[in-house]
Amino acid sequence: MTLSPGRVRLYFSCLTVSLLVVLVLSARLGAMALTYPELGGFLQEAFGVAAPSADPVAALHRGVFFEIRLPRVLLCACVGAALSMSGTLMQALFRNPIVEPGLIGTSAGAALGAAVIFVLGNSLNWANVPVLGALVLPAAAFVGALAATALVYRLSAVQGRVTVASMLLAGIAVNALAAGGTGFLSYIARDPQARSITFWNLGSFSSADWPSFYLVGLVTVLGGWAALRFAKSLNALQLGETEAQYLGINVRRLQTQVLLLNTLLVAVATATVGVIGFVGLVVPHLLRLAGFSDNRLLIMGAALLGAILMIVSDTVARTIIAPAELPIGVLTAFVGAPVFLWLLSRYQQLSSRGGFYA
Amino acid sequence: MLEANLVSYAIGEKTLLHDATLACRPGEVTVLLGPNGAGKTTLLRLLAGLYPPSTGQVLLDGHPLSSFNSTQLARQRAVMSQQIHLAFPLSVQDVVLMGRYPHFQRSPTRHDQHLAQQALADMGMSSFAGRDYSTLSGGEAQKVQMARVLAQIWEAPAQGSRVLLLDEPVSSLDVQYQHQLLQRARQLAHEQAIVVAILHDINLAVSYADRLVLLKNGHIHATLPDPAELTEPLLRDVFAVDMRLLINPYTQKPVVVVAG
Numbered sequence: 180m181t182l183s184p185g186r187v188r189l190y191f192s193c194l195t196v197s198l199l200v201v202l203v204l205s206a207r208l209g210a211m212a213l214t215y216p217e218l219g220g221f222l223q224e225a226f227g228v229a230a231p232s233a234d235p236v237a238a239l240h241r242g243v244f245f246e247i248r249l250p251r252v253l254l255c256a257c258v259g260a261a262l263s264m265s266g267t268l269m270q271a272l273f274r275n276p277i278v279e280p281g282l283i284g285t286s287a288g289a290a291l292g293a294a295v296i297f298v299l300g301n302s303l304n305w306a307n308v309p310v311l312g313a314l315v316l317p318a319a320a321f322v323g324a325l326a327a328t329a330l331v332y333r334l335s336a337v338q339g340r341v342t343v344a345s346m347l348l349a350g351i352a353v354n355a356l357a358a359g360g361t362g363f364l365s366y367i368a369r370d371p372q373a374r375s376i377t378f379w380n381l382g383s384f385s386s387a388d389w390p391s392f393y394l395v396g397l398v399t400v401l402g403g404w405a406a407l408r409f410a411k412s413l414n415a416l417q418l419g420e421t422e423a424q425y426l427g428i429n430v431r432r433l434q435t436q437v438l439l440l441n442t443l444l445v446a447v448a449t450a451t452v453g454v455i456g457f458v459g460l461v462v463p464h465l466l467r468l469a470g471f472s473d474n475r476l477l478i479m480g481a482a483l484l485g486a487i488l489m490i491v492s493d494t495v496a497r498t499i500i501a502p503a504e505l506p507i508g509v510l511t512a513f514v515g516a517p518v519f520l521w522l523l524s525r526y527q528q529l530s531s532r533g534g535f536y537a
Numbered sequence: 538m539l540e541a542n543l544v545s546y547a548i549g550e551k552t553l554l555h556d557a558t559l560a561c562r563p564g565e566v567t568v569l570l571g572p573n574g575a576g577k578t579t580l581l582r583l584l585a586g587l588y589p590p591s592t593g594q595v596l597l598d599g600h601p602l603s604s605f606n607s608t609q610l611a612r613q614r615a616v617m618s619q620q621i622h623l624a625f626p627l628s629v630q631d632v633v634l635m636g637r638y639p640h641f642q643r644s645p646t647r648h649d650q651h652l653a654q655q656a657l658a659d660m661g662m663s664s665f666a667g668r669d670y671s672t673l674s675g676g677e678a679q680k681v682q683m684a685r686v687l688a689q690i691w692e693a694p695a696q697g698s699r700v701l702l703l704d705e706p707v708s709s710l711d712v713q714y715q716h717q718l719l720q721r722a723r724q725l726a727h728e729q730a731i732v733v734a735i736l737h738d739i740n741l742a743v744s745y746a747d748r749l750v751l752l753k754n755g756h757i758h759a760t761l762p763d764p765a766e767l768t769e770p771l772l773r774d775v776f777a778v779d780m781r782l783l784i785n786p787y788t789q790k791p792v793v794v795v796a797g
Binding site: 270274275276411414415417418419421422424425426427428429467472473475 | 587609611618624625631
């Protein structure tokens with residue numbers, strides 16, 4: 180049940196080593212495969228140990244590595260970490276193991292918010308101001324995501340308890356509403372805009388660049404730091420809202436803060452790479468299978484494992500039908516949806532023994 | 538002292554508790570008794586400060602509960618509720634350690650862990666430390682929850698009274714453990730804690746209470762400073778069942794029986 184400190188160290192060492200390994204592997208693989216000596220040379224150049232070679236092929240590879248591959252791999256890691264931490268936070272907050280940003284409207288809300296900017300953005304002059312323009316999309320996604328999540332939470336909480344059934348139903352309704360809005364926008368959109376909405380709804384890292392990595396990275400690191408501060412309170416919340424209050428926790432404030440943090444994580448990730456579902460569901464669940472139960476360890480573990488899985492998924496997505504790319508959201512849905520169904524059937528069984536709420 | 542002054546609680550149109558006045562003293566076990574829906578749990582929650590009363594005031598050591606910082610209050614006041622379901626698997630020792638949450642910032646100290654172990658041992662549940670809480674029987678879970686609330690107020694605070702509030706703490710326990718748990722509550726009262734418990738078993742209430750509070754239809758029907766003052770008409774009034782009082786020949790305390 181409870182992991183011994185030795186086990187915890189072992190798991191975290193494994194996760195850290197795996198993350199480094201997949202980072203290197205993923206940076207090497209792709210439509211243009213790079214060799215390890217090349218990667219070593221780039222690293223030396225980056226730290227100023229060696230001078231860049233003048234060879235045109237090497238220069239091309241260097242360009243691919245620094246301008247395309249590296250920001251993409253790092254962005255993958257951050258998005259994976261952000262979505263997984265968000266799933267962990269939501270599951271703890273809703274006291275329900277089958278909650279996920281994609282199921283309760285957060286992602287769809289973010290998508291709608293962003294689609295508004297895709298379609299109407301060009302008619303707004305301030306959207307073209309450099310710094311402001313870069314933040315308009317995440318901000319719109321945040322507003323959409325927050326509205327959708329708050330709505331689902333309101334609809335599904337009966338006297339502070341969220342039941343699986345009501346949450347899934349509210350999630351379906353809000354998802355449908357948001358999808359309807361997004362669909363309407365892509366209908367009235369001119370062709371290239373509509374195409375970008377469609378692709379973006381499936382999720383893709385193909386537009387990854389350094390600025391997007393900086394934005395998502397900053398939000399992920401700050402968000403992770405904030406999430407860890409809530410870990411103890413979220414643990415106490417597992418006893419129920421009333422018991423948490425008896426332990427001195429301001430439950431309403433905690434809910435508001437966690438919901439905001441969570442929305443920020445999902446909105447920024449979604450605004451950058453589109454809708455990627457099921458990662459936030461699967462990652463915390465894998466960790467629980469390994470025996471993690473303390474939210475502090477779950478959050479840290481989710482960040483690492485989420486980063487690993489996202490890098491692996493993206494590597495598969497861009498190599499499996501190279502030189503074309505599979506939208507990553509398609510891949511995560513193929514893997515994640517069966518896991519979700521399996522979880523649902525498990526908790527249905529539990530429900531017949533009276534553990535449906537929790 | 539934990540006092541309720543003309544406390545009422547209403548949800549919408551429905552008033553669950555009317556003008557309850559009550560004083561629970563350190564060193565005493567106060568037992569709330571009454572039929573279902575009498576307002577016992579509502580009164581206990583108001584005493585716990587879970588929500589503010591609609592009218593009236595609850596005072597702890599002379600200060601209104603609303604003036605306490607929530608962490609400060611949690612360091613001296615522990616509440617054991619009726620049934621607790623966990624959403625995720627959690628070990629028994631983790632659940633008990635939650636009682637120490639108000640006392641540490643990020644990670645439990647060695648001292649916190651030690652106290653949690655001691656509380657678990659106190660309830661005879663040490664061998665369950667590594668078990669998944671959700672696999673426990675109702676009675677085992679109650680003992681673990683008792684260990685958790687004991688760990689929460691194990692040490693007397695530098696100032697102010699310790700308060701232990703129990704909502705039907707023995708409902709799933711075997712006779713032996715009912716007495717074990719209530720004796721532990723009594724012992725805490727001997728250490729000058731304020732103990733308030735809701736009990737369903739009138740005989741248990743009579744044997745462990747220093748002060749009996751009878752509730753009916755959201756009103757405090759009677760407050761007895763000594764359980765020996767319990768009378769048959771009072772019991773019939775409150776419970777609407779024909780009950781008789783006998784004297785237990787072994788303890789010389791009153792025993793309640795139902796007369797046909």
